[in-house]
Amino acid sequence: MKTLEVNTPSRSYPIHIGSGLYERLPRLLEESGWNLRHPLMLVTDSHVGPLYADHVALSLEKAGCTVGQISVPAGESSKTLTRLESMVEDCLQFGLNRTGGILALGGGVIGDLAGFLAASYMRGVPFFQLPTTLLAHDSSVGGKVGVNSRLGKNMIGAFYQPSAVIFDVDTLKTLSKREVSSGYAEVVKHALIWDASFADWLRKNSDSLMDLEPDRVTEAIFRGCRVKADVVSRDERETGLRAILNYGHTLGHALESVAGYGTYTHGEAVAIGMTLASRLGEELGTAVRVFDSTRDLLVDFGLPTRLSPKWSEEELLAAMRRDKKAREGDYTFVLPRSIGSVRVRHSVEESAVRRVLRRLKGEED
Numbered sequence: 491m492k493t494l495e496v497n498t499p500s501r502s503y504p505i506h507i508g509s510g511l512y513e514r515l516p517r518l519l520e521e522s523g524w525n526l527r528h529p530l531m532l533v534t535d536s537h538v539g540p541l542y543a544d545h546v547a548l549s550l551e552k553a554g555c556t557v558g559q560i561s562v563p564a565g566e567s568s569k570t571l572t573r574l575e576s577m578v579e580d581c582l583q584f585g586l587n588r589t590g591g592i593l594a595l596g597g598g599v600i601g602d603l604a605g606f607l608a609a610s611y612m613r614g615v616p617f618f619q620l621p622t623t624l625l626a627h628d629s630s631v632g633g634k635v636g637v638n639s640r641l642g643k644n645m646i647g648a649f650y651q652p653s654a655v656i657f658d659v660d661t662l663k664t665l666s667k668r669e670v671s672s673g674y675a676e677v678v679k680h681a682l683i684w685d686a687s688f689a690d691w692l693r694k695n696s697d698s699l700m701d702l703e704p705d706r707v708t709e710a711i712f713r714g715c716r717v718k719a720d721v722v723s724r725d726e727r728e729t730g731l732r733a734i735l736n737y738g739h740t741l742g743h744a745l746e747s748v749a750g751y752g753t754y755t756h757g758e759a760v761a762i763g764m765t766l767a768s769r770l771g772e773e774l775g776t777a778v779r780v781f782d783s784t785r786d787l788l789v790d791f792g793l794p795t796r797l798s799p800k801w802s803e804e805e806l807l808a809a810m811r812r813d814k815k816a817r818e819g820d821y822t823f824v825l826p827r828s829i830g831s832v833r834v835r836h837s838v839e840e841s842a843v844r845r846v847l848r849r850l851k852g853e854e855d
């Protein structure tokens with residue numbers, strides 16, 4: 491097991507990454523200050539639940555813990571306020587009170603949704619992240635929790651840190667190929683924004699990483715989490731630096747909402763968004779020769795780098811103006827400086843955004 495620490499003003503907590511961690515769950519929770527006499531509500535989805543929920547629950551019940559379960563339909567469409575309200579009622583019916591806590595067992599959808607449940611239930615109960623997708627190496631760390639609005643991703647939410655992140659890599663073997671690729675989008679993002687040598691390493695090891703070779707994949711998750719933990723520890727609430735974690739998300743989030751949640755996976759949308767940002771960076775002169783290497787790295791991980799012409803330019807632009815990073819409806823992008831380094835740029839000219847959107851669409855087969 492490898493462990494690293496996240497240190498923010500509101501909470502410090504460990505990220506444990508390794509194999510067979512569900513067997514050790516009671517001990518790991520206790521080490522993070524959890525009292526096993528208090529009840530836990532395990533939140534999962536309809537794909538992950540049948541695979542892993544009983545294993546997790548049994549491991550805790552053997553140690554004397556009472557565990558309830560909530561399962562929501564798998565997929566982005568569960569990240570809604572309506573779903574959250576019904577989960578609150580499930581917790582009330584179960585009898586969860588302020589001594590209780592929440593376990594988020596699943597990918598980023600479950601992490602964000604169950605995390606927001608924890609942040610809001612009785613004004614806040616502790617929660618633990620048990621990520622089961624590669625992508626969730628990102629979502630489980632840093633405390634951004636929330637749900638979507640029809641008009642924009644994650645528009646309702648909070649900063650609420652978990653008490654621990656326990657990433658059992660054994661769960662990854664049941665992921666579909668599409669979800670493996672999707673998860674690597676955020677791993678690639680962490681390399682592109684922070685660590686050029688990590689980007690080189692990803693390029694060299696892409697085949698074994700796509701095959702989920704255990705040591706390599708653990709290393710990739712560890713290095714990705716390290717970037718995320720470094721950034722979040724310096725700027726928990728996105729007053730500045732943390733916005734770089736949004737590389738590829740200005741277009742990525744717009745595309746997810748315009749195309750309809752679930753049409754693209756989050757990782758696919760971010761991959762297309764990073765391709766656009768790298769091209770925009772070249773266009774605006776913030777960087778040279780980053781587009782080809784960005785696109786090649788994403789292609790190595792089976793990710794899309796083109797934008798279908800069927801998505802309306804006007805709708806995408808309107809969604810980008812609503813982005814949380816935007817100031818008074820401007821276009822705000824995280825742009826590359828070089829591979830491994832990025833900067834935030836506000837008030838990007840609309841004409842440049844339109845030009846790059848069209849080039850990305852023009853490359854559609």
Ligand SMILES: NC(=O)c1ccc[n+]([C@@H]2O[C@H](COP(=O)([O-])OP(=O)(O)OC[C@H]3O[C@@H](n4cnc5c(N)ncnc54)[C@H](O)[C@@H]3O)[C@@H](O)[C@H]2O)c1
Pocket residue numbers: 535536537538541564565566569596597598599600602622623625626628629630631632633634635643644661662663664665666669672673676755756757
């Ligand atoms: N809070 C953050 O900082 C942050 C960071 C990145 C992404 N996100 C959010 O995360 C979400 C995307 O997360 P995701 O890509 O993990 O999506 P997801 O949670 O929908 O999981 C993807 C699919 O894989 C299935 N699945 C999960 N684990 C599995 C396993 N081990 N075996 C088999 N199937 C499994 C799920 O049921 C789902 O169908 C988005 O809503 C995004 O906005 C949040």
Ligand SMILES: O=C(O)C(=O)C[C@@H](O)[C@H](O)[C@H](O)COP(=O)(O)O
Pocket residue numbers: 628632634643644676728732733735736739814
């Ligand atoms: O943790 C962050 O900060 C990120 O930006 C990580 C992103 O990968 C993630 O998708 C996050 O949910 C986006 O946050 P948002 O504030 O743009 O909704």
Ligand SMILES: [Zn+2]
Pocket residue numbers: 628676739756760
């Ligand atoms: Zn993301």
